[in-house]
Amino acid sequence: MISCYRISKRFHDHTVVRDLTFVAQTGEVLGFLGPNGAGKTTTMKMITGYLPPDTGEIEVCGLNVQAQPLAVKRCVGYLPEGAPGYGEMRVWDFLRFIGQMRGLRGSALQAGLERVVWLLDLEKVATQRIETLSKGFKRRVGLAQAVIHDPQVLILDEPTDGLDPNQKQQVRELITNMAQHKTIILSTHILEEVNAVCDRVIIIANGQLVARGTPHQLEMYSRYHRAVSFEADIPFTVLDQLKSLPCVLDVEYHARRKQITVIPTQGLYIFDEISHFLRQHDVVVRRLRMEAGRLDEVFRNLTGSQSTDVNQVVDETSRVNLGALR
């Protein structure tokens, strides 16, 4: 378990993390979402004990990070941003070095090495120098060093950044498989990843928490939550009629794809009403479906412009959280 209570961090006169509070439970994958420079990496560095927070308390596995840094580091695996590694070392030697540094000896070390090499499919490159590897393999070596001691807590800074779709899928599967018995925090700005691997998400902007919840809960903040979309050749008069329905907030029309999206007023359930309306007007419809909400839109709204409505959303989010979450 990881808990951060009101942590802040300043660099020079620039506050990078501001009064951040959150908890990640065992068996949970918590996603850090936010634009570049939002404070995700700094927060991760504080959890791993690399940086001390200026104020606030961080507990990892029931241990205070500042009071017992070594004990905390022992139970944490960390994939730093960009996943470096010593380029001139061979994969096996590098992993053995990390294993030794993490206190693995003899047969335990050998077993750990064999496990991560198998887990991350590194047999083929085990004797290659890290600098000669492709980006995908380098990232896998980075992940391998992070899990060689089978840590209770995993901190992964943009684990799929720069990987091709297949590699992304592999890494996500790996994370999901490991999640059961571990606490995992990962940062990303790829929104599809959130739905794919995260149980819960916190959105950070300018070092502040702007929203938290399950991916599904966050989608509810989208104006597209419960929106009805379909493809059809639809006369503009009918479109106008559709727009004037009381339950409809707005209608978006994508000319090239002939795709229409009907946005409900205040997240109302309008699917039945819309399909009924379309049948009434003899509109031939393809791919009629209800949207769950668009995370990218929520993300942009929450992190794009820092204004008063952001704070409002936080308040709303917190209220939802108190009810629906812990």
Next chain:
Amino acid sequence: MSTVIGGIVRRELSAYFSTPIAWVFLIIFVFMTALMTFTLGDLFGRGQADLGPFFSLLPWLFMFFLPAVSMRLWAEERQTGNIELLLTLPVPPATIVIGKFLAAWAFVALALALTFPLWLTINYLGEPDNGKVLAAYLASWLMAGAMLAAGSLVSASTRNQVVAFVVTVFLLFLLLWPGMTAAELESSTSGFARFFTELASAVSFLSHFRRLADGIVNVADGLYFVGTIAIFLVATGLMLEWKKTHAL
């Protein structure tokens, strides 16, 4: 803990040898020491079977060569981002600072050992005081340690190895130079000059080294270098900690 330090030392040493750094360094260092001993030091012309010229030139050769060994210690870690990996391992930062330093020091020990042909030469030419030669080698190695520790501090303060090199050369010059002035002022009798001479010889690497290299086995001079190593290594640790927050 010893396995941890051993692991760090081994990794650092293998890093030296898996890049051309080590080989280029060793070959040119050995070549330069020999060349300068015979030309500038005029080993043959002196008509004495000792390594005096070698040991009097060595501090100045060290001034240029050792920064090349120490420059990568931390600057490279910072440049590649591996510093985060290293400092989030469950190992006290002091252990890593010491491990890296020991690797560099061991490497220089090897470089010094490879100058053995000079020692063979004087033994062939005459009958040198080999005890004195050994003491001078030990003194050189001790001074190299202090220089590398200083280089480690400079390396910890930057991510640029070239900057680390240049600044370290300058710092080593500052640490050697008062010893030269001290030698010049020795003849002077004025009170101020006396005071300055003593101060200069107290702080300079050179005066401590010269006494040790002359075979005057002096605990104070030995402790001076050991203490200097300790101070610079502690400062390296503090610099690493400070840099985390004060330079992104």
